Amino acid sequence: MAKRESNVDRVYEALRRMAADFAFKPDQRINESALSEVLGASRTPLREALNRLVAEGFLTFQNNRGFFCRPLTPSYIMDLYEARVAVECEAVRLACTRAADEDIAALADYLNRMEPEYESATDPEELLAMDESFHARLAQLSGNSELQRILNNLNGRIRYIRLIDLKRMRDRAGGKAPGDISAHRQIVEGIAARNTEAAVSAMRSHIEKRREEATEAVRIAFSQLYVPDE
Amino acid sequence: MAKRESNVDRVYEALRRMAADFAFKPDQRINESALSEVLGASRTPLREALNRLVAEGFLTFQNNRGFFCRPLTPSYIMDLYEARVAVECEAVRLACTRAADEDIAALADYLNRMEPEYESATDPEELLAMDESFHARLAQLSGNSELQRILNNLNGRIRYIRLIDLKRMRDRAGGKAPGDISAHRQIVEGIAARNTEAAVSAMRSHIEKRREEATEAVRIAFSQLYVPDE
DNA sequence: CCTTGGAATATTGTATGCAGTTTCGAATTC
DNA sequence: GAATTCGAAACTGCATACAATATTCCAAGG
Numbered sequence: 001m002a003k004r005e006s007n008v009d010r011v012y013e014a015l016r017r018m019a020a021d022f023a024f025k026p027d028q029r030i031n032e033s034a035l036s037e038v039l040g041a042s043r044t045p046l047r048e049a050l051n052r053l054v055a056e057g058f059l060t061f062q063n064n065r066g067f068f069c070r071p072l073t074p075s076y077i078m079d080l081y082e083a084r085v086a087v088e089c090e091a092v093r094l095a096c097t098r099a100a101d102e103d104i105a106a107l108a109d110y111l112n113r114m115e116p117e118y119e120s121a122t123d124p125e126e127l128l129a130m131d132e133s134f135h136a137r138l139a140q141l142s143g144n145s146e147l148q149r150i151l152n153n154l155n156g157r158i159r160y161i162r163l164i165d166l167k168r169m170r171d172r173a174g175g176k177a178p179g180d181i182s183a184h185r186q187i188v189e190g191i192a193a194r195n196t197e198a199a200v201s202a203m204r205s206h207i208e209k210r211r212e213e214a215t216e217a218v219r220i221a222f223s224q225l226y227v228p229d230e
Numbered sequence: 231m232a233k234r235e236s237n238v239d240r241v242y243e244a245l246r247r248m249a250a251d252f253a254f255k256p257d258q259r260i261n262e263s264a265l266s267e268v269l270g271a272s273r274t275p276l277r278e279a280l281n282r283l284v285a286e287g288f289l290t291f292q293n294n295r296g297f298f299c300r301p302l303t304p305s306y307i308m309d310l311y312e313a314r315v316a317v318e319c320e321a322v323r324l325a326c327t328r329a330a331d332e333d334i335a336a337l338a339d340y341l342n343r344m345e346p347e348y349e350s351a352t353d354p355e356e357l358l359a360m361d362e363s364f365h366a367r368l369a370q371l372s373g374n375s376e377l378q379r380i381l382n383n384l385n386g387r388i389r390y391i392r393l394i395d396l397k398r399m400r401d402r403a404g405g406k407a408p409g410d411i412s413a414h415r416q417i418v419e420g421i422a423a424r425n426t427e428a429a430v431s432a433m434r435s436h437i438e439k440r441r442e443e444a445t446e447a448v449r450i451a452f453s454q455l456y457v458p459d460e
Numbered sequence: 461c462c463t464t465g466g467a468a469t470a471t472t473g474t475a476t477g478c479a480g481t482t483t484c485g486a487a488t489t490c
Numbered sequence: 491g492a493a494t495t496c497g498a499a500a501c502t503g504c505a506t507a508c509a510a511t512a513t514t515c516c517a518a519g520g
Contacts, residue, residue: 006293007504008281032472042505043472044274048281051238055285057379063236064511066472079376086320086377087313094312146309147316149287150380237474262502272475273502294481296502 007041012049014039019058020159022221024069030059032066056153070157074218080158081211085204087151088135092187092203095141096196104192107137111184118181124166128159134184141191158214165210165217180206237271242279244269249288250389252451254299260289262296286383300387304448310388311441315434317381318365322417322433325371326426334422337367341414348411354396358389364414371421388444395440395447410436 017023024030036046050067053059060068070076095104114130121127132155139148183206190199247253254260266276280297283289290298300306325334344360351357362385369378413436420429 009293029471031470033470044504044506047278047472051278051281052285055282057376063239064472066512079374082320082324082372082374083317083376083380086316090312090316090319142312144309144312146287146313146384150313154376261500263500274474274476277502294502295483 006045008045008048011039011041011045012052015049015053016058016156019053019069020156021163022069022072022160026069026072028069029065030067030069057157072218072221074215077158077161077214077218078211080154081207081214084151084154084158085207087147087154088139088207089200089203091139091142091144091147091151092191092199093196094144094147095138095191096194096199098143099141099191101192103141104188107141108185108188108192110134110137111181111188115181122170124163124170127166128162131162132159138187161214161217161221162210164221165213168217168220169213183209236275238275238278241269241271241275242282245279245283246288246386249283249299250386251393252299252302252390256299256302258299259295260297260299287387302448302451304445307388307391307444307448308441310384311437311444314381314384314388315437317377317384318369318437319430319433321369321372321374321377321381322421322429323426324374324377325368325421326424326429328373329371329421331422333371334418337371338415338418338422340364340367341411341418345411352400354393354400357396358392361392362389368417391444391447391451392440394451395443398447398450399443413439 030050032043032046032050036043039046050059051061054061054067058070060070062068111134114134118127118130121130135151135155136148139151142148183202186202187199187206190196190202193199260280262273262276262280266273269276280289280291284291284297288300290300292298341364344364348357348360351360365381365385366378369381372378413432416432417429417436420426420432423429
């Protein structure tokens, strides 16, 4: 069997990670030749991958000037969080109406199985992965693949900020990041009870609670990004 | 002044129009060489544009097999409509909270100025353009550029179906497509009154009303797409 | 010292060529 | 006649080359 994954896919994945982790600094111009050398591919597949990332909002593009890392502003982050509210609340609403009982139960199970790990984890990356995984599964309950797709995109772009946020909370709380699993459980219980209003409002306040924290996190992100650590 | 618009932009715009109007039939394989000749560009910029369209959900891609027109299924259309509900309802919600009175008034004005044209128009394309324009302006009131971006993408993908739908309604109603401007006015009035619940529910029912029609429209779209007219 | 002009340099934009893979059809077998 | 195999043709994947455009840098003038 020959290779199944193409070069542009590999490059795309690498770039998405780099963009999500802000390996590029906001507004930084991206040098294609240098990057292609780092990634071990020529400029042709690299540019194809870069174009995908532009379409997904991870990067920007200017004619004859090339690709840039997206800027990072408080209002941009706010927009992303608000879009998450829109998508996830509707997903919850749909899940209440149409998710199968067994699928809801499976998600509740997942939450229970995860709880020990979630409560004991201190690594922000790990926590974030679990959190994102929960939200993705929740979106799956809606049965709507567009909502899942949009959420995946938003989470990718919001990822770095959430990481900053989690690290900050861990440092404040003395080595313990806050595993806010009760909010998740509340949402799932609302869905299980087919109580649309309760579930939606639980989701809304869960996300909105993060929003002000995120604004603060952006400020911190700025200081981490613009004061180079090398 | 030299050219401001690059080749890939031009190609992208052309492709987006073609995809929105289903110049490609669902699941049809796209031949890069032939297409590049039609569009007057080499395969390199063409592929960059195609990659953007894949990222935006207009096309699909398979390794070593190339690009394909997206499939067209009732559940896919349903997903798009539901995503629209999510995005537009949240946009309305935000507009109620934070839009400036003068901007709301401007939208109401726009609606009034458009009304004669809207009521008298018989060309579905024209009607659709006006309708999309209204929804885009409404999303602008939210002040959230992510919601605007997502809506723009969803509308682009849903466009063909709405066109089929409008044409069908026109034919049924005897040369008169239904200018449902009252629903739009109701939404704007809700926002002007800062009555969030009223405005949101008006928006929700406005979009959802279209949904069942859309399912029927898909069936018709199928017959138009798979029975070639040439 | 700041500004301006303009070559030198670096970077992007796109065409082209070739290697690798898939697709298609004709010949072959059952 | 249907299924199968195999080779040719078509197509995609990617590297490379060169043209077009932007950026930098340095020198000259104010």
